[in-house]
Amino acid sequence: MDPNVPQHPTGTSTSAEQNTAPGGEGGVVPTLVAAARGEATPHTPVWFMRQAGRSLPEYRALREGNAMLEACRRPELCTEITLQPVRRHDVDAAIFFSDIVVPVQAVGVDLDIVPGVGPVVAEPFRTRADLDRLPELTPDMVTDITESVAGVRAALRSDQALIGFAGAPFTLASYLVEGGPSKNHENTKALMHGDPELWNDLCERLAAIAGAFLQVQVDAGADAVQLFDSWVGYLNRADYQRFVAPHSARVLASVEGRVPRIHFGVGTGELLDLMGDAGAEVVGVDYRVDLADALERTGGRHALQGNLDPALLFAPDEPLMARVDEIVEAGRKAPGHIFNLGHGVLPTTDPDVLTRVTARVHETSGR
Numbered sequence: 129m130d131p132n133v134p135q136h137p138t139g140t141s142t143s144a145e146q147n148t149a150p151g152g153e154g155g156v157v158p159t160l161v162a163a164a165r166g167e168a169t170p171h172t173p174v175w176f177m178r179q180a181g182r183s184l185p186e187y188r189a190l191r192e193g194n195a196m197l198e199a200c201r202r203p204e205l206c207t208e209i210t211l212q213p214v215r216r217h218d219v220d221a222a223i224f225f226s227d228i229v230v231p232v233q234a235v236g237v238d239l240d241i242v243p244g245v246g247p248v249v250a251e252p253f254r255t256r257a258d259l260d261r262l263p264e265l266t267p268d269m270v271t272d273i274t275e276s277v278a279g280v281r282a283a284l285r286s287d288q289a290l291i292g293f294a295g296a297p298f299t300l301a302s303y304l305v306e307g308g309p310s311k312n313h314e315n316t317k318a319l320m321h322g323d324p325e326l327w328n329d330l331c332e333r334l335a336a337i338a339g340a341f342l343q344v345q346v347d348a349g350a351d352a353v354q355l356f357d358s359w360v361g362y363l364n365r366a367d368y369q370r371f372v373a374p375h376s377a378r379v380l381a382s383v384e385g386r387v388p389r390i391h392f393g394v395g396t397g398e399l400l401d402l403m404g405d406a407g408a409e410v411v412g413v414d415y416r417v418d419l420a421d422a423l424e425r426t427g428g429r430h431a432l433q434g435n436l437d438p439a440l441l442f443a444p445d446e447p448l449m450a451r452v453d454e455i456v457e458a459g460r461k462a463p464g465h466i467f468n469l470g471h472g473v474l475p476t477t478d479p480d481v482l483t484r485v486t487a488r489v490h491e492t493s494g495r
């Protein structure tokens with residue numbers, strides 16, 4: 129097979145022109161962007177949530193003596209960390225190295241990322257007066273982010289994508305209200321149901337901040353965005369529709385028509401259609417739901433991203449690669465498929481396994 133001829137995963141070959149940018153600039157559309165739009169791709173694009181950091185020795189070396197939130201704000205470090213997994217694994221996308229709390233800190237909220245814990249907020253949010261601590265995010269507050277994104281984009285090949293991201297209002301609100309990582313999100317739910325007006329005002333502020341953060345990244349060259357609503361799987365459908373969906377929709381709308389939007393959460397099998405309807409081209413699927421079921425639940429209206437169980441990366445090659453092949457196969461039936469894990473890379477993962485999984489997906493899906 130001619131490797132230069134784009135090949136849809138279903139086997140429909142198309143002309144090479146379909147993989148070029150509109151406007152006759154001759155630039156190649158990143159493979160991930162084409163898949164998100166449901167267009168022909170030379171192979172199924174692959175990236176891994178939390179691919180930057182954690183499992184990579186070269187990342188741990190760079191982070192030595194640099195606090196997480198400081199590393200996120202130093203363009204030379206941030207750019208290099210973002211590029212490390214792309215070089216090592218030959219994945220189709222870089223995920224911008226940052227954190228969902230970076231824009232919240234940028235507007236002035238006193239918080240820190242505590243090693244082994246996660247984001248910790250000095251004074252948790254509980255009352256109306258706390259809203260004053262969430263002013264709008266303006267680009268001048270995050271000029272380093274603009275510089276880092278532009279630096280990464282300039283270093284990538286044109287067929288590789290840079291994914292920008294933000295935390296969705298519910299997940300951000302949970303960290304602010306609980307004061308840190310939470311298992312049950314009880315204070316968050318108590319606020320949501322106990323004072324819906326304050327809840328909505330809080331989420332409106334967070335949606336504005338997250339939307340502005342996405343816009344900054346897209347303005348600087350991000351090719352796609354992912355909205356992480358990591359903990360929204362703790363809600364039922366009714367609460368999601370009433371208290372969350374309108375706010376997430378606002379964030380997604382902030383970059384509508386500019387770049388493909390991926391919407392992801394953990395344990396969101398019951399919410400997949402609603403998350404797509406909030407305004408995403410791509411719905412992220414965690415490992416608990418088969419892609420075939422996810423396709424049905426989303427009515428075939430969205431490309432899918434996912435969904436290898438990150439724990440399977442610890443299994444022997446035979447069952448691991450068999451599962452990878454199954455996921456690639458199931459993805460062929462979707463309007464578009466981006467191969468990923470069902471959640472982030474676990475810190476003790478052998479990075480060579482990620483390289484081999486990437487190669488396997490490329491091989492079996494076309495290249």
Ligand SMILES: Cc1c2[nH]c(c1CCC(=O)O)Cc1[nH]c(c(CCC(=O)O)c1C)Cc1[nH]c(c(CCC(=O)O)c1C)Cc1[nH]c(c(C)c1CCC(=O)O)C2
Nearest residue numbers: 177178179180181182223225226227228246309356358472
């Ligand atoms: C541990 C943690 C942090 N921040 C957060 C946690 C989880 C705590 C909890 O369980 O509640 C909060 C967070 N940060 C991010 C998310 C969404 C993604 C997810 O669900 O995992 C969430 C929920 C995005 C991210 N957070 C980070 C990225 C960067 C991209 C990447 O690593 O691939 C993203 C998209 C990076 C990050 N973020 C953090 C560290 C130490 C790092 C460095 C690398 C690593 O150890 O994973 C701190």
